[in-house]
Amino acid sequence: MNEIILQNLLSPVVLFFVLGIIAAIVKSDLKFPNGLSEGLSIYLLIAIGIKGGIELSHYSIESVLAPILGALFLGIIIPFITLALMRVIKMDLKNSIGLAATYGSISIVTYGAAITFLDENGISYEGFMNALVVLMESPAILVSLLLLKIAESKRDLTLYSTRNLGFIPSSINLIDKEVLRESIFGKSILLLVGSLLIGWALGDNAVPMVKPLFIDLYSSVLILFLLNMGLIAGKRLPEVKKHGLKLLAFGLFTPLLFGSLGVLVGDLVGLSLGGVTLMGVLAGSASYIAAPAALKTSVPEANPSIYLGLSLGVTFPFNLIIGIPAYYEIAKWIQ
Known part of the structure; x- marks a missing residue:
């Protein structure tokens, strides 16, 4: 285990990440132009999506159904667990929902770093895993916002019944159109899903064109x-410290x-070690x-300093x- 961690620590992706943290701590003038930062995000989203689509074209729907259901299960159950933990910490409802959506959804870059880790160690994995990235991006956001609407509706119903002798509104708008639009057609999901579908539709025919940029680089x-x-x-680390040790412990232990x-879940649905x-x-x-x-x-x-500071400053x-x-070690032990 120690050898694997050391090997991961000495990989270029981790060392450059640490270099960025050091630069922020010493207040270096190093910074990325906004356009370049946005361009790198778009590149990664397209690369992960199109590679997943090409690999997905090699599989039948029957062979990927169980992993898809497993991914959806995780995207739905994790927000519930997060909200339960937030009740223990005694976090307010709105910030609890923020953490439930953030931790129920996934980090594309962490996934990309994990692929690099597996490749460097010669560990194979199912090509359709990139498709699961897309499937786990939205459900937690929708579930978390739905839980918020339900909680607010219950509070409103209690208020109405108290003030108006049992009057109950005729309809409850659980999820508004803007929330659905942002969750389904936001930049990251649109690029992931679109690239995945393009890769899936074209299959290996797309490889000669996309390989030099989106695979080799x-x-x-x-x-x-x-x-x-x-x-x-x-830059986000000081913001997390403001909110106490309980929140810091959440950011460190809930990932495990x-x-x-x-x-x-991955073992139950029959995935390989990778x-x-x-x-x-x-x-x-x-x-x-x-x-x-x-x-x-x-x-x-x-x-944002809570949910973004914790996810980016601690968990990432x-x-x-x-x-x-x-x-990886837990997966080896289970299998």
């Missing part, structure tokens, strides 16, 4: 992206809890792209350094 572009993520994470659950590891990585990661974008419009009262580096090799 993937690891190198990931290094640039993680350097930028290190800069951002380093959710990651272990993902490993169990596939089980990736399922653990997906379950143990936290979103800092899709979920915050949806929360910004649908739950503006939730504090934890997974990058310790989580990925830990999920």
